[in-house]
Amino acid sequence: MTGGPADDAPTPGSRAPDALLSRAGVRGDPNRDQHFLVDDRVLDRLPDYATEIDADTSHVLEIGGGTGALTDRLLAVADRVTVIERDPDLTAFLREEFATEIDADRLTVIGGDALEVDLPDFSLSVSNLPYGISSEIAFRLLSRDRPLILMFQREFAERMAAAPATDEYGRLSVTAGHYADVEVVETVPKEAFSPPPAVESAVVRARPRSPDYEVPDDDFFLDFVTAVFTQRRKTMRNAVRNTAHISGLDEPDAVVEAADEDLMGRRAGKVTPAEFAELARLAWEVGEPR
Numbered sequence: 001m002t003g004g005p006a007d008d009a010p011t012p013g014s015r016a017p018d019a020l021l022s023r024a025g026v027r028g029d030p031n032r033d034q035h036f037l038v039d040d041r042v043l044d045r046l047p048d049y050a051t052e053i054d055a056d057t058s059h060v061l062e063i064g065g066g067t068g069a070l071t072d073r074l075l076a077v078a079d080r081v082t083v084i085e086r087d088p089d090l091t092a093f094l095r096e097e098f099a100t101e102i103d104a105d106r107l108t109v110i111g112g113d114a115l116e117v118d119l120p121d122f123s124l125s126v127s128n129l130p131y132g133i134s135s136e137i138a139f140r141l142l143s144r145d146r147p148l149i150l151m152f153q154r155e156f157a158e159r160m161a162a163a164p165a166t167d168e169y170g171r172l173s174v175t176a177g178h179y180a181d182v183e184v185v186e187t188v189p190k191e192a193f194s195p196p197p198a199v200e201s202a203v204v205r206a207r208p209r210s211p212d213y214e215v216p217d218d219d220f221f222l223d224f225v226t227a228v229f230t231q232r233r234k235t236m237r238n239a240v241r242n243t244a245h246i247s248g249l250d251e252p253d254a255v256v257e258a259a260d261e262d263l264m265g266r267r268a269g270k271v272t273p274a275e276f277a278e279l280a281r282l283a284w285e286v287g288e289p290r
């Protein structure tokens, strides 16, 4: 993990982020999740995190194109890029600024909400996400089983990548880890953005994988984990009993009785994903899920 902007020089020939901001004539509105990356070195490293794992760059998806500083870097490594941007002024600007790439069929700009529009069949996503929709968009992307390089608020990124029994480990770590190997590859200071956000950011790299455990049903497993973590201060015994309504279990007591006693005496933060999976299998068998 690198510690923030440092070392290498910006890529020659790429569009300067401050020039893009001034051509677009925007300042960035935090109420609309607009914090534009203005640090060339961070912008240059984002595609590198994908190429260094040999990710397929035939069709790169960017959520939240903004003024196109990252789009420009992605076009340098990808055959084709699709950008989804909600702000109509910014989509108009992107279409004008990148008219040549659009005409050459190398760039598609979709105007709309990334949570609502149909996502294309992308091979990789590299995005500086709108933080207001971090969780929803992250899981929309994770479920596509493609490599992802995503900028989040630092705390969210660290929770996503956390290992069992650490302070950050929780629902997000288990559910994201169900789809991918997740790592924080860089922390990014506020000053790398214009306007600066209130908190630090971090870049996450997610590589799709099949989990090394089996679950009876993906949705049931994810709901079960979520339900247990909503009561993370309780022992598993009490959490499983109390959260039955969320996970849809009709017979939570039967699950508690059949489960390993040591496991039931722990808190959710000390339960590994594989142990959650084993418990979900048991719950599926004896808990009479609806």
Ligand SMILES: C[S@@+](CC[C@H](N)C(=O)[O-])C[C@H]1O[C@@H](n2cnc3c(N)ncnc32)[C@H](O)[C@@H]1O
Binding pocket: 032, 033, 034, 035, 036, 037, 038, 063, 064, 065, 066, 067, 068, 069, 070, 071, 084, 085, 086, 087, 090, 112, 113, 114, 115, 128, 129, 130, 131, 133
């Ligand atoms: C953090 S900025 C990143 C902009 C640019 N990619 C960069 O790195 O400078 C997030 C962008 O997402 C856009 N945005 C916010 N909510 C969105 C949504 N629901 N769907 C699509 N774009 C959204 C904002 O208008 C903004 O341009």
